[in-house]
Amino acid sequence: MFKGVFLALISVATLLTGTARAEDAPAYSMVLLTENFPPYNMAIDGKNFAQESNIQGIAVEIVRETFKRAGVGYNMTLRFPWDRIYKLALEKPGYGVFVTARLPEREKLFKWVGPIGPDDWIMLAKADSPIQLNTLDEARQYKIGAYKGDAIAEELGRQGMNPIVVLSDKDNAKKLVDGQIDLWATGDPAGRYLARQEGVTGLKTVLRFNSAELFLALNKDTPDDVVKKLQTALDQLRKEGTVDSILGKYL
Secondary structure, eight states: OHHHHHHHHHHHHHHHHHHHHHHHSOSOEEEEEEOOBTTTBEETTSOSOEEGGGEESHHHHHHHHHHHHHTOEEEEEEOSOHHHHHHHHHHSTTEEEEEEEOOGGGGGGEEEEEEEEEOEEEEEEOTTOOOOOSSGGGGGGSOEEEETTOHHHHHHHHTTOOOEEESSTTHHHHHHHTTSOSEEEEEETHHHHHHHHTTOOOOEEEEEEEOOEEEEEEETTSOHHHHHHHHHHHHHHHHHTHHHHHHHHHO
């Protein structure tokens, strides 16, 4: 009899422990992928692979706070190249990628949370460059450097401008200074930040041709209630001034 009571008590305790653990665990968890895209996302050691606490940046901090506030679980990995992680988020349920521009042609491919931060599209030239531009079309006659797979490079390609692409946008800073390209099509503030990291200063903006904002893109199979929780959490953080505070740490 005592043995039966003892076993029953163990069963109840196990059930209650399991229930407590289930309540502690997030109801939904995601795999978040990002890339080296300073100052928004970057590996602390500058390498092309990092996980969790070894990743920093504006978007990284905002995304972490958003998921924490929403009570949604996640694990975060920084990988390379962009094309690969973008495709994973596009094809795998439970995956998300950040930061990326929310463009009309991408709208139905993902579910979106944001905006996280600004990303104007600009053309940079050397300080002593005689190039002056009033329209994007005037840039056709020059050698333009861009970042492979990036929304800016894709847009220039659609317009038949055939930019010279690299696998890492920071390489364009040195290419510009060395005269391998005439113009660098990049984002602002990302381009200037990358240039400083490479020891390149004094670049000038000769054209600002688009104003964009960056988002967290979630696989389209992500439950709507999860997306809503994340968006609500981000909106609250922005209202409280947390987003501006994080931006101020880097810019």
